[in-house]
Amino acid sequence: AQTVTQSQPEMSVQEAETVTLSCTYDTSESNYYLFWYKQPPSRQMILVIRQEAYKQQNATENRFSVNFQKAAKSFSLKISDSQLGDTAMYFCAFMSNSGYALNFGKGTSLLVTP
């Protein structure tokens, strides 16, 4: 079974600064998908960014980008120009190419301060 590890339970960043959230995973597969989800307090989980393992180019969505290192099985999320609304739990997740279930990490709680 694939495991996803987020080693930073909590992080804090000042508004307008840049922060990087770490994620590592374990799999023997070569094709798979990786995701970052955001879960604001008492609100629904929202997809932030998605990466296909067979694509070498790192995914980017506005202020959010990833550093995907396939050999190292690392998938970090960089948030640039942090905003107060970025305060949330961030979950890294893995999905097999042949699957449908998401395997989530335990999450990183991000606090953006003024």
Place this chain on the structure above:
Amino acid sequence: DTGVSQDPRHKITKRGQNVTFRCDPISEHNRLYWYRQTLGQGPEFLTYFQNEAQLEKSRLLSDRFSAERPKGSFSTLEIQRTEQGDSAMYLCASSNSTVEENYGYTFGSGTRLTVV
């Protein structure tokens, strides 16, 4: 269509009672998923439907749990004889297998269950 809807948002029940949750997916989505999220943890997969067929059940889904998706539309998740360990957020999500595969799901806001 405003997204995935879950009802109720919160449920408090006494141990031993039965509870049922409902999920209405995005109308054009043919896949529906149930996850459970306990405090301080990421969501854990429970079960998955494609249309009305339940194709996979996690080992987490004990025989006290049952899920249905009649006619491939809304889904219900029932927990019989609830235990305190069932206290969690129950998340529903949906996706469309006819669109680009593995694009990720759309989640609902969840039903928070507290068993007292």
